[in-house]
Amino acid sequence: MTDEIIINEKTVWEILETVTDPEIPVLSIIDLGIVRKIEIYNAVQKPPSGGVGVFITPTYTGCPAMDVIRMNIRMALLENGFTNIDIKTILSPAWTTDWMTEEGKQKLKAYGIASPNSKQQVCTPGLFQEEEAVQCPHCNSYHTQMISRFGSTACKALYKCNDCKEPFDYFKCH
Amino acid sequence: MGISLISINRKPLFPIKNNLMPITNSEFPITNSQLLITNQLINYTLHLADNTLILAQQNSEWCGHGPILEQDIAITNISLDLLGQARNFYQYAAELINQSTSQPINLLTSQPATEDTLAYLRDNREFRNCLLVEQENGDWAKTILRQFVFSNYQYLLYEKMQDSKDEALRAIAEKALKEVIYHLKWSSEWVIRLGDGTEESNQRINKAVIELWPYVDELFINAAYESALISNNISVDVASLKNLWMQKTKEIFAEATLGIPENIFAHKGGKQGMHTERLGYILAEMQFLQRAYPNSVW
Numbered sequence: 322m323t324d325e326i327i328i329n330e331k332t333v334w335e336i337l338e339t340v341t342d343p344e345i346p347v348l349s350i351i352d353l354g355i356v357r358k359i360e361i362y363n364a365v366q367k368p369p370s371g372g373v374g375v376f377i378t379p380t381y382t383g384c385p386a387m388d389v390i391r392m393n394i395r396m397a398l399l400e401n402g403f404t405n406i407d408i409k410t411i412l413s414p415a416w417t418t419d420w421m422t423e424e425g426k427q428k429l430k431a432y433g434i435a436s437p438n439s440k441q442q443v444c445t446p447g448l449f450q451e452e453e454a455v456q457c458p459h460c461n462s463y464h465t466q467m468i469s470r471f472g473s474t475a476c477k478a479l480y481k482c483n484d485c486k487e488p489f490d491y492f493k494c495h
Numbered sequence: 496m497g498i499s500l501i502s503i504n505r506k507p508l509f510p511i512k513n514n515l516m517p518i519t520n521s522e523f524p525i526t527n528s529q530l531l532i533t534n535q536l537i538n539y540t541l542h543l544a545d546n547t548l549i550l551a552q553q554n555s556e557w558c559g560h561g562p563i564l565e566q567d568i569a570i571t572n573i574s575l576d577l578l579g580q581a582r583n584f585y586q587y588a589a590e591l592i593n594q595s596t597s598q599p600i601n602l603l604t605s606q607p608a609t610e611d612t613l614a615y616l617r618d619n620r621e622f623r624n625c626l627l628v629e630q631e632n633g634d635w636a637k638t639i640l641r642q643f644v645f646s647n648y649q650y651l652l653y654e655k656m657q658d659s660k661d662e663a664l665r666a667i668a669e670k671a672l673k674e675v676i677y678h679l680k681w682s683s684e685w686v687i688r689l690g691d692g693t694e695e696s697n698q699r700i701n702k703a704v705i706e707l708w709p710y711v712d713e714l715f716i717n718a719a720y721e722s723a724l725i726s727n728n729i730s731v732d733v734a735s736l737k738n739l740w741m742q743k744t745k746e747i748f749a750e751a752t753l754g755i756p757e758n759i760f761a762h763k764g765g766k767q768g769m770h771t772e773r774l775g776y777i778l779a780e781m782q783f784l785q786r787a788y789p790n791s792v793w
Contacts, residue, residue, distance in 0.1 A: 412583070
């Protein structure tokens, strides 16, 4: 199998499509927008001489999923015959939910998590301020209410729907 | 001292007499101004890391003990964000220490510094966190107020640090600022809720104000390593943040029907490694595993 691999960026992007967020398994790391760049070293050489560099950026600084994601990227690439793998973390520019793909947002909703609104007033320290119109992923009502700014993971807030009465997670815009 | 148990049979990570500047070995006097800047930058980065690590450790004690589930989750999420910041700062400090030509690097293990050796193998006097973050959790009101005081400070600090000449600090600040905004919103709302809430909640947060106010001023007094890096536009001049901090505090306190204490004696020294007794207990718990079972991993 190793012999047949030709290293090119497209192959690597396709492999990374199969790596998912351990907390939200419907989302790939490409959907999340955390893979910022892929570098190919010695592309004319076949593995193991040729190598690949994957540049990722964390969603939240302390997100424990990042360590797992890093390991899963390595595993996926190893399984596909890559041995020379370099995974680097970059912090700037900082990740934003605006980098999440449309496809990713659709998958989130189908999974029961309200997808992030586009970045708007969230970056002001104004108080008791709720993001406008978070849509209930179950009944599509906009008549919803925030219960807590912090949900089951750092990236989510807890909401409830005033129409269908279901509680749900909202992937905070960030 | 709470840590006497684990101080036995080990050499200090850095020479104790040099605890104010751990990387400087007096036998190798600094002759190079670049080296001096690097040493101050290491101290500064450790200060930023220690602040966030100690507050993260303290907040995490609420895990499973929060007043209600949602707020238990909120305070531990904040803890996690702070721990993430600490890791970034420690990783950067370790990189600087390992690149530095001055010594010693790590007398305990003779291994290169890592985020883990810096968090788990330094002693009380080598920590540079401000005294505020090591104050006891107390009740919910005290934890909330400590978080508000610190998040308000950190928001202003990181906002300015985004313009630092130091690329790594700039990137960490840019990333962390987005999270701190949430912490500030959340803690501000809780200060108002408690201050303008019931008689008991008001009484409790008033008590917290009296207990914590002596530790506020230290945040705005530049330590030597901060002053030394201001002219290079690496560090943030914390003295310049005080007015904005006070403005925000007044605004929140007015809504919370709280008064701001005046002419309070300010304790300081934490940023130079002179801590209250409490830090020893925090470190004893946090560092126990690595001290008792060196290099053990999960």
